[in-house]
Amino acid sequence: MEWETTGPRLSRDVSFLKEHPPERDAPPGAEGHPLWTEYVRYREARLAELEQGTPAKGPLRWEGYLDLRGQFIRGLLFEQLMVAKLRADAALPRSQRQWLRDFNQPRIETHVGMTKADLRFADVLVIEMKPASGQPPRMETFSFKSRDMHSLDQNALRTQMRADANGALRYYGETVNIRRPGLEGLVRIQRVRLVYEGGSLKPSDVKALQLLMKALNGRIKGVEVQFQ
Numbered sequence: 001m002e003w004e005t006t007g008p009r010l011s012r013d014v015s016f017l018k019e020h021p022p023e024r025d026a027p028p029g030a031e032g033h034p035l036w037t038e039y040v041r042y043r044e045a046r047l048a049e050l051e052q053g054t055p056a057k058g059p060l061r062w063e064g065y066l067d068l069r070g071q072f073i074r075g076l077l078f079e080q081l082m083v084a085k086l087r088a089d090a091a092l093p094r095s096q097r098q099w100l101r102d103f104n105q106p107r108i109e110t111h112v113g114m115t116k117a118d119l120r121f122a123d124v125l126v127i128e129m130k131p132a133s134g135q136p137p138r139m140e141t142f143s144f145k146s147r148d149m150h151s152l153d154q155n156a157l158r159t160q161m162r163a164d165a166n167g168a169l170r171y172y173g174e175t176v177n178i179r180r181p182g183l184e185g186l187v188r189i190q191r192v193r194l195v196y197e198g199g200s201l202k203p204s205d206v207k208a209l210q211l212l213m214k215a216l217n218g219r220i221k222g223v224e225v226q227f228q
Contacts, residue, residue: 001068001071001072001075002060002068003057005060005064005067005068005071007060007061007063007065007067007068008060008061008063008064009057009058009059009060009061009064010058010059010060010061011058012050012056012057012058013058014047014050014051017043017046017047017050017058017059018047021043022036022039022040022043022062023040026062027062027063030062035065035066035069039062039065042059042060042065043059046058046059047059071146071148074146074197075144075145075146075197078144078146078197078228079123079146082123082124082142082144082195082228083108083123083124085099086099086100086108086124086126086142087108090103090106090108090126099193100126102138102140102190103126103128103138104128104129104130104131105128105129105130106126106127106128106129107126107127107128107129108125108126109124109125109126109127109180109183110123110124110125112124112125112141112178112179112180112183113178113179113180114171114172114176114177114178114179115176115177115179116170116171116174116175116176116177120171120172122141122142122143122171122172123141123142123144124141124142124144125139125140125141125178125183126139126140126142127139127183136187136188138190139187139188139189139190140189140190140191140192140193141168141172141173141189141191141192141193142192142193142195143164143168143172143192143193143194143195144195144197145164145194145195145196145197146196146197147160147164147196147197147201148201149196149201149202149203150200150201150202150203151204152203154205154212157203157208157209157212158212161212161213161216161225162216162220164194164225165216165223166220168192168194168223169192169220169222169223172189172192173189173191173192173222173223174188174189175187175188175189176189189222190222191222191223191224192222192223192224193223193224193226194223194224194225194226195226195227195228196225196226196227196228197227197228198227202227213225213226
């Protein structure tokens with residue numbers, strides 16, 4: 001998330017960062033902020049990475065870091081909300097469910113490590129605990145996104161959502177190698193659900209969004225895109 005953010009950054013030049021520690025250019029009131037100590041540690045860690053030659057961008061400026069932390073907390077709250085909804089959905093009779101009607105007895109696991117090209121962690125893995133006789137258990141993954149897309153134009157929206165859908169399929173779809181103890185092994189993921197936070201974050205052009213979602217759901221097999 002830090003890599004993708006477009007907030008203002010400092011130079012990645014090691015000499016510059018050493019000559020400009022956080023305390024030197026701290027904005028008024030920053031050093032008394034609850035996140036200031038965390039920001040200083042972040043700056044120190046980024047400097048160490050750059051000194052070691054680790055591929056990394058220059059550290060975010062203070063205002064960019066605050067925005068990043070706000071996005072992170074918002075995303076975490078959305079994830080917690082969706083996990084609670086899925087657990088409540090799983091407890092309902094199958095005919096009354098909104099999300100998990102394709103499961104007889106769904107088991108919900110969160111932050112499950114799985115590998116394809118590299119190690120990633122699915123927000124949610126749903127496993128069928130009562131599969132049909134002789135059939136492997138159905139498995140689906142969920143990826144939750146809390147992106148502010150209300151002001152994106154159609155081209156930017158299309159590009160972002162395509163990238164998110166392709167990424168969800170690449171990391172959490174098709175055949176994956178689950179790394180969680182007790183669940184290890186190659187499995188087939190029947191469907192990936194890419195769920196965006198709605199409300200004020202939802203694109204303002206509803207008609208264009210509906211057309212784009214229809215196109216994505218038809219073109220990228222194995223991924224279902226929707227807004228909550």
